[in-house]
Amino acid sequence: MKSEPSVQSIDDLAAMPSQKVGWFGVRNYLARNYMRDQMAEGDTVFFYHSSCPQPGIAGIARVASLPYPDPTQFEPDSEYFDPKSSSENPRWIQVEVGFVRKTRLMALPELRATPGLEAMPLLQKGNRLSITPVSAEEAAVILSLLA
DNA sequence: GCCAACGTTGGC
DNA sequence: GCCAACGTTGGC
Numbered sequence: 001m002k003s004e005p006s007v008q009s010i011d012d013l014a015a016m017p018s019q020k021v022g023w024f025g026v027r028n029y030l031a032r033n034y035m036r037d038q039m040a041e042g043d044t045v046f047f048y049h050s051s052c053p054q055p056g057i058a059g060i061a062r063v064a065s066l067p068y069p070d071p072t073q074f075e076p077d078s079e080y081f082d083p084k085s086s087s088e089n090p091r092w093i094q095v096e097v098g099f100v101r102k103t104r105l106m107a108l109p110e111l112r113a114t115p116g117l118e119a120m121p122l123l124q125k126g127n128r129l130s131i132t133p134v135s136a137e138e139a140a141v142i143l144s145l146l147a
Numbered sequence: 148g149c150c151a152a153c154g155t156t157g158g159c
Numbered sequence: 160g161c162c163a164a165c166g167t168t169g170g171c
Contacts, residue, residue: 004169050169051169055169128167129168130168
């Protein structure tokens with residue numbers, strides 16, 4: 001899951017009293033569907049810093065809730081407000097993401113150079129999704145290098 | 148700041 | 160339903 005560290009970094013997550021944050025603001029259907037259909041509570045999440053001097057994996061987190069409606073879609077003053085959404089039929093959902101640990105930065109060039117990660121959607125040309133799936137095998141490769 | 152890639156919008 | 164125009168993402 002990508003986050004701009006200037007908005008919310010792994011350190012920010014670690015510093016929260018609950019060490020959890022609702023992953024609000026996802027407004028892409030594919031990314032939403034990954035949260036809704038592909039994630040389960042307890043799943044490992046790689047916390048990726050994007051749009052920053054050194055993009056890469058900065059920590060490990062965990063899916064800490066079932067999917068539920070993203071409250072910002074109903075807030076007229078929010079930049080994430082969606083007038084086409086309704087509480088009866090919410091369009092956007094989020095999950096809670098819980099801090100597990102900070103890791104060394106596994107930067108994008110290292111990810112690209114690591115055997116076994118070539119097929120990761122995150123690394124595919126043109127990928128812009130803020131949430132992409134990681135296979136169990138890919139996760140094991142990454143975790144072994146972050147140990 | 149540039150630009151490739153891709154999603155969304157809206158006219159028809 | 161098509162598709163051009165436009166907006167956004169995000170690495171560099």
